Amino acid sequence: MTAALSDVETTVPEPADQVLSVRYAGRTVRRSDVLHDYAAYGEPDGDLEMDYNFYVVTGPDGITLFDTGYDVAARDWLGEIPGTTTPECLDLLGIDPRDVVRVVTSHFHYDHIGHLALFERAEVVAAREEYDYWSGKRARDGLAGEFATDADLDAVERARAEGRLTLLDGPTRVAPHLTVVPVGGHTPGESLLVVGTRERPLLLAADAAHFGIQVENDWPFFAFTDLDRMRRGLGRIHAVAHALGATVVPGHDGRTRHEHPAAPGPGGRVAVVLG
Numbered sequence: 311m312t313a314a315l316s317d318v319e320t321t322v323p324e325p326a327d328q329v330l331s332v333r334y335a336g337r338t339v340r341r342s343d344v345l346h347d348y349a350a351y352g353e354p355d356g357d358l359e360m361d362y363n364f365y366v367v368t369g370p371d372g373i374t375l376f377d378t379g380y381d382v383a384a385r386d387w388l389g390e391i392p393g394t395t396t397p398e399c400l401d402l403l404g405i406d407p408r409d410v411v412r413v414v415t416s417h418f419h420y421d422h423i424g425h426l427a428l429f430e431r432a433e434v435v436a437a438r439e440e441y442d443y444w445s446g447k448r449a450r451d452g453l454a455g456e457f458a459t460d461a462d463l464d465a466v467e468r469a470r471a472e473g474r475l476t477l478l479d480g481p482t483r484v485a486p487h488l489t490v491v492p493v494g495g496h497t498p499g500e501s502l503l504v505v506g507t508r509e510r511p512l513l514l515a516a517d518a519a520h521f522g523i524q525v526e527n528d529w530p531f532f533a534f535t536d537l538d539r540m541r542r543g544l545g546r547i548h549a550v551a552h553a554l555g556a557t558v559v560p561g562h563d564g565r566t567r568h569e570h571p572a573a574p575g576p577g578g579r580v581a582v583v584l585g
């Protein structure tokens with residue numbers, strides 16, 4: 311049973327000019343390692359191609375990023391294999407970080423906001439629950455053993471001090487072509503981004519659904535702050551996608567790269583065109 315959707319979640323956003331998925335790292339994982347209680351499904355084990363991505367949305371108001379990757383070579387957390395760093399990816403795509411008008415963050419884990427400090431002029435958008443959770447944890451216990459870093463949270467604080475941080479209390483249209491939907495579960499403020507295109511809207515699921523098989527089977531990921539909420543998040547992905555006729559793009563699924571055309575020009579080495 312899924313909560314009723316708000317008006318903003320059932321209104322198709324205006325079309326963006328282009329939406330790119332940009333891959334900065336990858337690794338291969340076992341289903342049984344990354345899916346919660348996988349043995350209970352009675353399905354065979356197998357490999358999953360796990361990509362590490364961020365997204366570039368070009369719209370009428372300029373360039374928005376959804377997440378910013380992280381510097382794998384500087385600190386390898388889980389055996390990620392470095393691909394192309396975020397600054398190098400942006401260079402290949404011809405994007406100056408100072409021209410990015412907005413960074414929407416799915417959540418504050420290391421692999422999602424690792425280069426946030428590069429975007430010194432951008433509005434930073436996050437769910438208020440995400441901000442409150444991590445700033446509270448840092449002040450109380452510190453971040454040892456957590457998937458978040460002081461340096462990254464410092465970049466969030468800098469945005470706040472400079473009046474560039476926007477905290478959301480629920481589903482919000484942050485631009486005519488962009489709707490952010492906080493769902494929680496993986497972390498307290500884990501958020502989806504819905505982007506309008508000239509065809510079907512895209513629902514960028516980030517870590518509310520790392521892999522397509524999670525969406526297809528309602529299988530939660532192994533890492534969560536609230537398992538029930540993560541299950542409801544998968545339900546919300548279905549409900550929002552159904553209401554909008556949207557295509558769901560899981561956050562870490564190698565399939566996405568194989569299913570879409572390479573971006574034109576040198577950016578095609580790292581990016582595919584989602585819409």
Ligand SMILES: [Zn+2]
Nearest residue numbers: 419421422517
């Ligand atoms: Zn992630």
